[in-house]
Amino acid sequence: MNVATLFQGVALISWVAVVAVLVFTVFQASRNNPIKGGRSLIIAVVVFAIVFSTVSAGLVFVSPQERGVVVSAFSPKGYREEALQPGLKWVLPFAETVVTYPISRQTYTMSIMPDEGQVRGDDSIEARTSDGQKVLIDASVIYQINPEKVVMLHINWQDRYSTDLIRALSRGVIRDAVSQFQVEEVYSLKRLELSSMIREELQNKLQENGLILVDFVLRNISFSEEYAASVEQKQIAEQQAQQAFFVVESKKQEAEQARQIAEGRADAAVIEAEGRAKARIIEAQAEAEALGLLADALAGNQDLLTYQYINQITPNIEVMLLPNDSPFLFPLPEIGPSPSTSVTPAPEQ
Numbered sequence: 001m002n003v004a005t006l007f008q009g010v011a012l013i014s015w016v017a018v019v020a021v022l023v024f025t026v027f028q029a030s031r032n033n034p035i036k037g038g039r040s041l042i043i044a045v046v047v048f049a050i051v052f053s054t055v056s057a058g059l060v061f062v063s064p065q066e067r068g069v070v071v072s073a074f075s076p077k078g079y080r081e082e083a084l085q086p087g088l089k090w091v092l093p094f095a096e097t098v099v100t101y102p103i104s105r106q107t108y109t110m111s112i113m114p115d116e117g118q119v120r121g122d123d124s125i126e127a128r129t130s131d132g133q134k135v136l137i138d139a140s141v142i143y144q145i146n147p148e149k150v151v152m153l154h155i156n157w158q159d160r161y162s163t164d165l166i167r168a169l170s171r172g173v174i175r176d177a178v179s180q181f182q183v184e185e186v187y188s189l190k191r192l193e194l195s196s197m198i199r200e201e202l203q204n205k206l207q208e209n210g211l212i213l214v215d216f217v218l219r220n221i222s223f224s225e226e227y228a229a230s231v232e233q234k235q236i237a238e239q240q241a242q243q244a245f246f247v248v249e250s251k252k253q254e255a256e257q258a259r260q261i262a263e264g265r266a267d268a269a270v271i272e273a274e275g276r277a278k279a280r281i282i283e284a285q286a287e288a289e290a291l292g293l294l295a296d297a298l299a300g301n302q303d304l305l306t307y308q309y310i311n312q313i314t315p316n317i318e319v320m321l322l323p324n325d326s327p328f329l330f331p332l333p334e335i336g337p338s339p340s341t342s343v344t345p346a347p348e349q
Helices: 003-030 038-058 147-156 160-179 183-189 191-208 225-301 303-312
Strands: 059-062 068-070 086-089 096-100 106-111 125-128 136-146 212-225
Touching: 003 038, 003 059, 003 086, 003 212, 038 059, 059 068, 068 147, 096 147, 106 160, 125 160, 136 147, 136 160, 136 183, 136 191, 160 191, 183 191, 183 212, 191 212
Parallel strands: none
Antiparallel strands: 059 086, 068 096, 106 136, 125 136, 136 212
């Protein structure tokens, strides 16, 4: 409890005491039993009450989260141009009164939900997009009074600034901003841009009226039932089209993979055929070189061919070598003993 409140309480009690003393004095006088010094007691109590009432009327305590506007009967303008700062202050009793305003942050919410916000029931903002679609906006405005402009706010709005200024100004700015976007941009592509536009415009408007915009919250955007159903159908169609696109791409990838495999096999077959052809060429070249060497050898020694021929004959075949100019080979006669011929051993000596 601050000192100003304490003095107000004492002043109230003193006036209660004045009433009690008067009643008691009158009651005793009616019974022909007047109180000695009753008049003096009444005067003392009344003076005490007046003093404390006067002091309590002049003392004002301004809390740290408030500023006070002094309405003065002695000021040419009817008010003091400077607001009272926090602390215990003195004003002219009964000639000046103080109206305090909170400078802490406040929130004004406009919602479609009946239990949210300052207005009961549906308090959402109905707006029209540039393509004529109706949307319902839920929003919250977080603001505070500019301490340096409390007096101006009091002159222009008094305690009506939340309903007559914040509410009306926010709804107008939101409607103007929504009208510059198409419905698809509002809920998806340019929602952040919409929110930024509203915040900037609302900040300028509030600043002109002695308020500071702390933040603007675009809580929710809802649509008519017809448009919501059409959006849902469109999303389903887009998902189906996207699924079909994925299937086509998958088939294309499978076809491309099959084509690459076929190309790889064909390239491998070509490489293998080229390898075989090169091998045959190399083999034929080697054979030709061998035949050339053999022809050179035969040209220098004609009997070499005959010698090679004889070496290729099976060893168990007995042949007879004819003269050099004979083109034929005949089997050799059997050299072993004739079955009718007997061999007589030589006599011992």
